[in-house]
Amino acid sequence: MSKQKLVVVGNGMVGHKFIENMVEHPDYANYEIVTFSEEPRLAYDRVQLSYYFSGKTVDDLMLTSPDYYNENGVRFIVNDKVVAIDSINNKIVTANGREEAYDKLILATGSYPFVPPVPGREQAHCLVYRTIEDLEAITASAQGSTVGVVVGGGLLGLEAANALKNLGLEAHVVEFAPRLMAVQLDEGGGELLRAKIESLGVGVHTEKNTTEIVKGETCRYRMNFADGSHLETDMIVFSAGIRPQDELARQFNIDIGPRGGIQINNYCQTSIENIYAIGECALWDNKIYGLVAPGYQMAKVAVSHITGEAVEFTGADMSTKLKLLGVDVASIGDAQARTPNCLSYTYLDQHKGVYKRLVVSPDNKKVLGAVMVGDVDAYGNLLQMMLGDIEIPGTPEAFILPAMEGAAPALGVDALPDSAQICSCHSVTKGDIFEAVKGGCTDLSGIKSCTKAVTGCGGCAAMTTQVMNAALTEMGVEVNNNLCEHFEYTRQELFDIVRSKKIKTFEQLINTHGQGKGCEICKPAVGSMLATHWNDYILADEHLQLQDTNDVFLANMQKDGTYSVVPRMPAGEVTPDQLIALGQIGKEFNLYTKITGGQRVDFFGAQLHELPIIWEKLIDAGFETGHAYGKSLRTVKSCVGSTWCRYGMLDSVSMAVLLEMRYKGMRTPHKVKMAVSGCTRECAEAQSKDVGVIATDKGWNLYVCGNGGMKPRHADLFASDLDDETLIKYVDRFYMFYSHTADRLQRTSVWMDNMEGGLDYLKSVIIEDKLGICEELEADMQRIIDNYECEWKKTINSKERLKRFAHFINSDATDDTLAYVAERGQPRARIDMAARAKIGKGEIIKTLDITDVAEPV
Amino acid sequence: MSEVWTDICQFSDLVKNTGVCALHKGEQIAIFIDDESQVYAISNYDPCGNAYVLSRGIVSDYKGKLTVASPLYKQHFDLTTGECLEEPKNSVKTFPVRIEAGKVQLA
Incomplete structure (x- = not known):
């Protein structure tokens, strides 16, 4: 059977997600994929686009790479737009005249920014905010500007305003509706958000209908509003919503909704059976979803249908939590309390700048929606209660009131079904997290790398931790962060004890807060805490027993029991005289010499009794200890x-x-x-x-x-x-x-x-x-x-301390078991291959002999 | 037959819960002292790491036994018996040691 050919039009976030899901599918060998992008690069993270202004590069934002596609046999063509669909012969044609046949066609053409039809909108410094190229244009325009206006006070508009502010402009937001983020927030939330944003120096102008953009007096342009007022600005960024990019489908007789959008069924199929549409270009149940998570869900549904499974798209939750201009904002479900007879709880703290509204069912038992500005800690719990249709434990108001004495009621994660989605960015369920914990991930960083949870927007971190702890408890794993068997405290708790009780020695600490005599785990840990807090001489008698040999002898023990010596060379800066001194010392003590990754010199093979003599010379040459051992x-x-x-x-x-x-x-x-x-x-x-x-x-x-x-x-x-x-x-x-x-x-x-x-x-x-x-x-x-x-x-000024720097306490003899061989003009420890194999618990690995490399001529 | 004891060093040369190395009858011997001024002597050779380093390990209370943790790969050696608790086949010799008139002595 020949492979089925899938052609994906558009390589944005959703188009790429579709490809990624196909590649990871067990039957992928039966398919081949070709993707087209009219942009000059492969998919990147548009959700994080604003980070481009705070230092992230295009590379940081990339979601994939040519290498990934090449390795997985995905053909990709960038900078070429698909301009025609021949649905009778099943092929597409691009602007450059390329033809490509398909078995299944996937339209992931996304959306384009809506620019209101205002006269004057086509001038040079009137821009939009969607692609990396747009951001580059905004950056260029900002260089010759001092004032910038964003038209549109929604989520993207506020991000754009932040970008203008970061570019050093006096920024304004102009919004047609009476409040900011009109879709997600209610009046109270919008008001508080406005106050917070204004306090950051961003101008907010609501209920403004721009009628024209004309030449300005103090700035490049003047925007005239329907109410007779005006605003002067040097540049304008339109961010007044999106429109589905459905032009291609429209031209070639695929059904389009009355107000745009490619109509799809529950399997993401369009009116033509073997053509699918996913993401922001698709219209499902007369709705366009302008968030990435529903787009990812559609990608998953389309993959499932193509590969013969039966997952359906049944709508998506539009709840969202994000930080705009440094302000935490969250919106869940029916945020504007439109459900008939629903009840609301409202909390407003103007001093701290916190607004919360909780919308519950008429019987006061279920969460229907919520708005939060300034404090969004309750987001995870409330969202899960709404999605899982879970009865509110205790009284609803407790979830929006600030925590007073005694703990706020927690939504027991036990109440959630296994299918409850904890991370919506990567569709990670409670069941997935339990699986991961059972598979051996017992901390948050393990869960992150194993399930991808928390690695999207990060909003689910607290919830994921709760689920992880529940899984650990269920498995009978006691979450034990005790330092060791001698201290029933975590390091952080012990540190607090050392600070608050002013403890200065290990003995004091173990006598008052521990048991037994201590071990190689707690001793150096406590030694480190005492040093962090008091910074006493670590080799004082009362601290000596706490230190690893490296700290005791202020050098790094190597495999044969000798030490390496690293003097500090701040920032890798060294004078020629210091280099000469180092060379003389290395030569005198026959030390193997190497440059470290940290831009300094490392001497190897120094014996215990040589350390103080070497250091006396180093100190004379102006060096001090490099703490390579600590x-x-x-x-x-x-x-x-x-x-x-x-x-x-x-x-x-x-x-x-x-x-x-x-x-x-x-x-x-x-x-x-x-x-x-x-x-x-x-x-x-x-x-x-x-x-x-x-x-x-x-x-x-x-x-x-x-x-x-x-x-x-x-x-x-x-x-x-x-x-x-x-x-x-x-x-x-x-x-x-x-x-x-x-x-x-x-x-x-x-x-x-x-x-x-x-x-x-x-x-x-x-x-x-x-x-x-x-x-x-x-x-x-x-x-x-x-x-x-x-x-x-x-140390070299203390006779008492120097006594310890002898191999034998009762003899001037030195360790005669050490053996060296010459290699590339220097001594190095003789490797006992049998002993190495024993340590490595493996076979002896064959190596080439490179002990004698020819000298350069 | 009574043992002949040899002076090794002053008692005051020892620091609580640490070790020193002595050369005695051609052997390298690690001598340790605990909180109660009890002394112990075992071989200085670490058979796991193949180097003469045990005197430079941390004295560790491990599963109720007083041990030294090798500074190389951290295996524990019982100070009283020389047993290597992780790899018993790598256990080491012990030696008679005592404190007499302010001196540390080996037999």
């Missing part, structure tokens, strides 16, 4: 920046030196790495670090919680265009908050992945000081900085 700041990598580089925007080396000197010696739950890049070319790879800093033409962009290594994670953009002082303030707070709340040996990337509320929550703590702790965080950091001293300098 759970602490390693390095701040830098590119050369504006001092030498033709492209550098700011002096990245000086900033990196400043940061490295500020945070050196700081003890953290796990090691932390930083980098500073002088421009967006990002040569220092700052986005793979715990804290990354990138220079822009307006200041520093701060990225947090990135990681290279075992499980790479791209850092999140945390704040943009910061001056030096603000940058340092945020980094101070970030590190202390991490040190206070992370688990033992938890890198910042995992800490972030497990944080309820994620990046937004972290921003609210560090930028907005939601918890009121920022002053304390800064003071804690200042104490660490004030107490810094080089541990090696202190």
Whole structure:
């Protein structure tokens, strides 16, 4: 049997979702796919489009890649529009004259922005907001403008207004309806949203009907309104709703709704059996769905029908939760209380800027809808109650009132059916999460990578955590975050105890809050906490027993029991004299020498008794300890920046030196790495670090919680265009908050992945000081900085301490079991292959002999 | 036959819950002291990691036994018996050790 050929017209989010679902289908081998896009690139994330203005690149927004399509045998043609459908011979024709036959045709042509027919709308600086090209045009236009107006106060319009504001313009929103977000909000919600947006300096003009756009007096244009008023502006962005892109279907006799949209049945079939329509171009039950989740659902339904299954499209919930101009907004179900005889509960707090309305059934038992502005914590619970038709536990008002003494009633996730959809972006159900937990995912980051839940809009994080915990409880897994058998506390709780009770030693802590004598898990963890909080000398007698050998001898133990030595080289900057000194030391002690990934020099093969002698020489040459052995700041990598580089925007080396000197010696739950890049070319790879800093033409962009290594994670953009002082303030707070709340040996990337509320929550703590702790965080950091001293300098000045740096306490002999071989002109440890196989529990892997590489001529 | 005890170091050279390494009759011996000033001696050789490092591990209360966790791959060795709790075939020798007149002695 030959393969069925599927032609997908349009490679937007929904068209791509259809292809992805086909590729993942078990019967995919029976199909071949061709897709066309009139845009110059493959599918990207339009929902996140506004992030383009806050630092995300086109690459960041891409949902797929040519590689993915090539690997899966999907042919794709970009920059070519399908202009004709021949439904008798089953083929399509493109603008470039290409013909392509099909067995099934899928129309995923999306929508186009509606521009009201206002005279003057076709001028150069009148734009729309939908594609990356549109954003590029807006950016270009903004460069010569000081005032910008968005026509349309809906969801996209407010996003566009935020974009104009981010571009440095005086921004205004002009709306025809009497309130903002008229579709999703009621009057009270719209009013509060308006007040909040106005307080951000964005002008809001409702009930304005634009009659014409003419030449302006103070600006490029003047918009005249029907009520006789006017507004001057340099540029206009239309975002007054969307219209289905149904032109192709209309021309070739596929049924279209009276007000546009390609009519489809419950299987997403159009009036022609083998032609489907999905996404914003499709009209189901006289409705166009302008959100991505219903589009994804249609993609799934079409795949199911084509492959012979029977999933039906039965409408979609339009509830939504999002952040607009920094304001949390949510809308659920019947937000405007249109159901006959329904009842409403309303809560308004003008001081904090919170509005909530809950709409319930006439019998007061079921949730019908809700509006929330300023505080959307109840979204997950209320949405599940509405979708699951679940009776409200307790009194309805409790769900919108602020939490008072005693816990607010929680919707038991037990009440939800397995089919309850927890993550609507990726259609993840309660059952899916239970499956994942049973399959071994026992924390939020595991659930994320396994089910994709929480990775879309992120709105379901709290709900997903509740379901995960319910699954763990059901399996009898006690969620036990105790540090170890000696302390029935989490690291965070122990840290609070150390701080509040002013505990200074391990003995004090285990006697008052623990049991037994401690182990290799709790001892270094407590040692780290004591160091974070007090920053005492870690080798004082009372702390010595807590430290790993690396910390005891201030060097990294290698496999043969010798150590590596890494002096600090802030930002990778080193003088020729220092390099010469390093070379002499390496030569004198016959040390294997290598450059690290963190831009410094690493010496290997130093024996215990040699460490103090080596360090005496290093300190004489002006070096101090590099803390390569500690759970602490390693390095701040830098590119050369504006001092030498033709492209550098700011002096990245000086900033990196400043940061490295500020945070050196700081003890953290796990090691932390930083980098500073002088421009967006990002040569220092700052986005793979715990804290990354990138220079822009307006200041520093701060990225947090990135990681290279075992499980790479791209850092999140945390704040943009910061001056030096603000940058340092945020980094101070970030590190202390991490040190206070992370688990033992938890890198910042995992800490972030497990944080309820994620990046937004972290921003609210560090930028907005939601918890009121920022002053304390800064003071804690200042104490660490004030107490810094080089541990090696202190050690070589202490006779008592130096005694420990002998291999034998009773002899000057050294360890005679060490053996080295020469390799490429340097010594290296002799590898016992049998022993290695034992450690690796595997076979000996054959390797090529490259011990003697020819010297360059 | 009475054992002959050799002075190794001063008692004051030991720091509670840590170890030192001694060279005695050609062998590397790790000596530890606990909270109650009790001393222990086992081989300094870690058969799991194939290096002479046990004296540099963390003293650990593991499943009710006083052990040292190897600094290389963290296996636990019972300070009293030398038993390797994770890999019993990699257990190590113990040695007689005592404190006498302010000195640490091995037999």
